[in-house]
Amino acid sequence: MIIVNISVVGTGYVGLIQSVGLAEFGFKVVGIDIDERKIKLLNRGITPLYEEGLEELLKKHVGKNLRFTTSYEEIKNSDVIFLCVGTPQDRDGNADLRFIYSAVNSIKRYFDDRYRIIVVKSTVPVGTNRKIKEMLGGCNVDVVSNPEFLREGIALRDFFNPDRIVLGFEDVNNSRPIDIMKEIYKYFLDKRVPFIITDWESAEVIKYAANAFLATKISFINEIAKLIDAVGGDIKTVSKALGLDERIGDKFLNAGIGYGGSCFPKDVKALIKQFESRGIEPKLIKATDEVNEEQIHWFLNKIKRYYGDLNGKTFAVLGLAFKPNTDDLRESRGIKLIDLLLREGSIVKCYDYVEKARENTIERYRLDTSGAYYGYNLYVLDDIYETVKDVDGIIITTEYSQLIDEDWDKIGNLVREKIVFDGRNILDKERIKELGFKYFGVGRG
Ligand SMILES: NC(=O)C1=CN([C@@H]2O[C@H](COP(=O)(O)OP(=O)(O)OC[C@H]3O[C@@H](n4cnc5c(N)ncnc54)[C@H](O)[C@@H]3O)[C@@H](O)[C@H]2O)C=CC1
């Protein structure tokens, strides 16, 4: 089969990266989304989200072999359909599959006798690929589970350089869908990226297990950091020494105020639910979640211990996005801390290096564009030095490396009190102390 047309349903983070990536491989791609505003922007070559390099690649292909629409009718001409809609957390912590099922029903309406493949990129609980196949009963279709492992902020780099490609099939002896997927991902085969060809269930579990494992590494080091805080020492040295053991590895051992984002928190919770619905208690994964939920409160208590009462104190919160180089505020620890500080009666001045993250914060709190508050003691500022002016303390909430190179001498002259609560352990503790700052990190005093 020669792949002619590909549809990507859902043009959020994953769908958009997938769309431009497949267009770059030379396929004819149509992105489908129910969000008209998004579709209009995309067709004009504008990305609704911030991701380095994405707009350039979008502009390169849009109007040529890539276009966007809200019409599901495009499915009629598609051989392969990538499903990339969101699977957010529902009220009980399960993955909410409403968007998945609604998209599958919309797709089904345009199916005829022609053979097609649905590739499920969205992170879905075990059994979902099977359920999708059942929903499409009678259709000439194969369903492939193809979880995505990209990270926001470096999404394109991750897309073009994956550690592995995981493909789950209903029947691993049925070569037809396997061959088609290999044709689509020929670029990766040529690059000798390992392919894991497996069953639906294994593929579904791999995605959740990978995220839960990485989240567990973070919660583990955050727990150790608490001990270090009590006994003295520096968690950064501990992490470094641990990481030098190749069996442990040096990645995801940065202690801080916990993991955020659109995936780790919700996926860990959804995995717990998948155990519990089968009568199994996921002790370790539950602890990962609990440590993470608690971490921001532990850090707030550290701040409280220093000031006593936070009511009326002014803080500069540096970092709004859940990680550097994205505008994504979903489950951002910085935003969580701002909420907690506001509840304590503090005045918060905040800043993020990514302009769109600042704009999203203004939108989230419905502040007016000047950053002045409507019912909140919150100010979003466009300049880091303006942000730190006259504050009682600086709190770092996102691990921006740019912070290291800021003019801390100048910052020291602007603040009311020279004190930094480094929630990401990003600063050089000794250097900052030499400049006369008091320094509190996570597991380093
Ligand atoms: N954001 C990330 O870095 C990663 C996300 N994932 C997973 O990928 C999936 C998508 O995540 P994101 O791209 O972050 O979500 P998102 O929320 O950014 O985008 C989802 C898109 O789907 C659209 N949509 C919803 N219902 C639709 C329907 N019936 N038909 C067409 N479009 C519809 C929405 O309008 C939105 O544009 C999730 O399952 C997530 O867990 C996996 C790896 C990385």
Ligand SMILES: O=C(O)[C@H]1O[C@H](OP(=O)(O)OP(=O)(O)OC[C@H]2O[C@@H](n3ccc(=O)[nH]c3=O)[C@H](O)[C@@H]2O)[C@H](O)[C@@H](O)[C@@H]1O
């Ligand atoms: O399923 C997903 O959506 C994605 O989730 C994460 O990617 P992402 O959420 O973009 O960001 P990460 O770089 O993993 O960071 C997540 C959070 O962990 C925190 N973190 C990370 C590393 C670390 O050592 N310590 C730490 O606290 C970050 O500050 C951030 O808040 C995974 O890394 C991706 O592989 C996966 O595809």
